[in-house]
Amino acid sequence: MASWETVIGLECHVELNTQTKMFCGCRNVFGAEPNTNTCPVCMGHPGSLPVPNAEAIRRIVKIGLALDSAIAPHSLFHRKNYFYPDMPKNYQISQYDLPICVGGHLDIDLADGSTKRVGITRVHMEEDTGKTTHGSESGRIHEAEYALIDYNRAGVPLVECVSEPDMRTAEEAAAYLRELRATLEVLDVSDVKMEEGSLRCDANISVRPPGSEVLGTKVEIKNMNSIRSLERALLYEAQRQIQTMEAGERLVQETRHWDEGSGMTTSMRSKEEAFDYRYFPEPDIPPLEPSDGWVEEIRATLPELPRARRLRYEALGVRSEVVRVLVADRTSVMLFEGAVAAGADPAPAATWITQDVAALRNETGSDGALTARHVADIVRLVADGTVSGAGAKQALADAFSSGAGIPEIVERLKLRQVSDTDTLGTFADEVIDEHPDVVEKFRGGKDGVIGFLVGQLMQKAGGAANPKVAQELLRERLRG
Amino acid sequence: MTELCDLTGAELSAKLASGAVSAVEVLESSLGRADAIDDRVGAFLTRTPELALERAEELDVYRATGAPLSPVAGIPTALKDVFTTNGVRTTCASLILENYVPPYDSTAWARLSGDGAVLVGKTNCDEFAMGSSNENSAFGPVHNPWDPTRVPGGSSGGSAAAVTAGEAVWALGTDTGGSVRQPASLCGVVGLKPTYGLISRYGLIAFASSLDTVGTLTRSVRDAATLLSTLGGKDPRDATSLDGDRLDYTAGLDDGVSGLRIGVVAEASGEGVEPGVRAAVGAAVDRLAALGADIAEAHLPHAEYALSAYYLIAPSECSSNLARYDGVRYGFRAGGAHADSIAMMSETRGQGFGAEVKRRVMLGTYALSAGYYEAYYGQAQKVRTLIIRDYETAFEGFDMLVSPTSPTTAFPIGAKVDDPMAMYLNDIFTIPANLSGMPAISVPCGTDAQGLPVGLQLTAPVLGERTLLRAASALEADLGLDLRPPVLA
Secondary structure (H helix, E strand, O other): OOOOEEEEEEEEEEEEOOOEOOOOOOEOOOOOOOOOOOOOOOOOOOOOOOOOOHHHHHHHHHHHHHOOOEEOOOEOOEEEEOOOOOOOOOEEEEOOOOOOEEOOEEEEEOOOOOEEEEEEEEEEEEEOOOEEEEEOOOOOHHHOOEEEEEOOOOOOEEEEEEEOOOEOOHHHHHHHHHHHHHHHHHHOOEOOOHHHOOEEEEEEEEEEOOOOOOOOOOEEEEEEOOHHHHHHHHHHHHHHHHHHHHOOOOOOOEEEEEEOOOOEEEEEEEHHHOOOOOOEEOOOOOOEOOOHHHHHHHHOOOOOOHHHHHHHHHHOOOOHHHHHHHHOOHHHHHHHHHHHHOOOOHHHHHHHHHHHHHHHHHHHOOOOOOOHHHHHHHHHHHHOOOOOHHHHHHHHHHHHHHOOOHHHHHHHOOOOOEOOHHHHHHHHHHHHHHOHHHHHHHHOOOHHHHHHHHHHHHHHOOOOEOHHHHHHHHHHHHHO | OOOHHHOOHHHHHHHHHHOOOOHHHHHHHHHHHHHHHHHHHOOEEEEOHHHHHHHHHHHHHHHHOOOOOOOOOOOEEEEEOOEOEOOEOOOOOOHHHOOOOOOOOOHHHHHHHHOOOEEEEEEOOOHHHOOOOOOOOOOOOOOEOOEOOEOOOOOOHHHHHHHHOOOOOEEEEEOOOOOOHHHHHHHOOEEEEOOOOOEOOOOEOOOOOOOOOEEEEEOOHHHHHHHHHHHEOOOOOOOOOOOOOOOOOOOOOOOOOOOOEEEEEHHHOOOOOOHHHHHHHHHHHHHHHHOOOEEEEEOOOOHHHHHHHHHHHHHHHHHHHHHHOOOOOOOOOOOOOOOOHHHHHHHHHHHHOOHHHHHHHHHHHHHOOOOOOHHHHHHHHHHHHHHHHHHHHHHHHOOEEEEEOOOOOOOEOOOOOOOHHHHHHHHOOOHHHHHHOOOEEEEEEEEOOOOOEEEEEEEOOOOOHHHHHHHHHHHHHHHOOOOOOHHHO
């Protein structure tokens, strides 16, 4: 195994969440009644014509800029011709040799703390197809008795992002896909839900002896519906290719299908069976020629990208493991940013958000009534000793469901700790007077009995004493 | 006897405006003419008399209020059966769309209809507009009203014949390689192909998208100008439609040709042009000179490659445009059990398309195939660029160019059906304007020895429609031809 190098490149398809489809005014929504969001254009009716969706073009430019691609001053749509029943025109409007976004890269952070730069070959604009459901008693495609086609998805704006073959392990590929997904999420251009198909990923994988500059025979894998299945499929396929090579057999260039159930890839079609797409420039759509000014306007709207954000959070003193959990979730990021802006110490704020807040959100399946202000108050009141850790948790849970302000909750639930040394000192004196036998034991070396004395003091304070301060005061007196 | 349906749109519009006639009377005249002769002409695939009558009655009610009418209001209009009409069958003269009823109106028809034009029916044509004689219709040929044994030209043969015979006052056609101008020439009417992009293609069922142009068939140049005034202007549904508002193209129509520099295309006067055509066009050019135009010889050195380039570009685009006719969503589907969806599509297309369509789909599929693309499609696009440059160079010295529209007059039905090359040569003078996107018009300029009409073609630079129409109108007025086809005798 160690004597082979795996080479991986990914082709990701991203459905944009624009209001309307790529070339017509139909609504672009997931999960609508079949064939309710269709019109003559996306159904490929005779005489209908495509008109590009300006917002979709704006979004792909945004994606390109986030990936450091060059935005082509002149790009063309092409027709990709092949027959398939769920493709209404029997050609897909796509891009070929003149894509909108050329080149670029995405930096990914690996588990060992290292960073890797993955090249982006191109990012281009195209349209999605409809969806076919094959029907039969057995449910197997090749035994299907009929096919049902839903054209709601036909014509949905689709961005294809092609990476360079720069990844060497399944882990790197997964990290790349995670980073791409996080990037698209902050750009707010797509729902990026792999389970709904708004983010889809095909992989090209080959193996070669280490040090070899020549790429091995490439296999394309399709049908991976989660990052985990991408990783599993790549691990399986690398192993299969290595075993084939080590057995002295030849690999064939082909497309293989990942089967989640069996955990294996199976051959779909060989290179010889590949389609000749007969690409040619789409005559119904003029060239796209974005002005520099327009591109710069879009660049100015780019949000902070995930990796830059992670580095910034680490610089704020948040531990990298916490940062990773924090940035993986949009609500957590918003709470964190808000709390820090309100003056909270970043490290404990991040911990509260990724632990206690996350637990409350998981339990309830909602974000509750919690705001960044709540988080900031919790952090501050714990830091200045106004509430104990346990009290803070209680206040947080209350705020999560009631939405009330933390100071108000602290008062209502009497969570304020007494830290005032005069009051607590009087209690300490009383406790020492009332329990001479225990004091004796402590002075005799039984340090553990301090707990009992703190407990007694706590009772006098109605449970509101700051335990740390109470213990200090007791020890001071007992030593003296 | 001249009936209402034999008048021009402008004449009828004046009578409607003055109240001399009603829209229903005008319509009934056209419908009566079609009832009387369409079994001999075969211009229509679908007639819509009931819808038309309803429309005309509505217009008469509206007219009675004294409200101003558009110049197209109440005029019996025919559409080549490649324009979608909401609720009215649209076949492209193909079995594959024999029962297809579109759910929407083409922009061209929507604009005419919106201004009150009355649809009398959908006209026959070559299947998917592929042909020059109208013999490629799945539903039978159209007969030239000048001689029913002869073709009307194509592919807009039904539209040209209907206008010639008074079955419609005017009609829309489409011109991809001459399909409006050549039948206009062979039928003795005016055929205008405007600048590519001036009229929206939305709802024009595509043959070759980069060449397809909506055109008009009319009995006068003025009517062509009137229709263009209604049809032109940006359409947000067609990304290739040109920016700009609707213009009034009748303005300046009578300004004459004095001082216009007109180039006679040298490459279009040699071999293959019938003597009768050469004589009529030559005489008309002399008249233009007499009217004050400066006439000199012009050259389009790459014109000889236009036909070859066209027969690579048009079939390539057609092979892709026609891929959607697969029996899955609409139109004809081959009966019987099919092994799988691809087999169903193959059988549907095998049975649904005619021979010429299949020939062009196969040509185009081949020309776009991996390994051949550069040699065929790529090369043809380069020729196209050279032809555009030829025109640009020529238009540095001329305001417009003149040539015959077609090398021949109407030929007998069946004469060229077995010889695709001979058929393709019909369009040798019209194709360059499609490749270059420039506007061109065919106007009747006389008859040959057999009494068949001859058309003269004028070509202007991009968006030069006003000059083009002005010159055509001057020639029309000067010649004063009374072209009444014998079928009406």
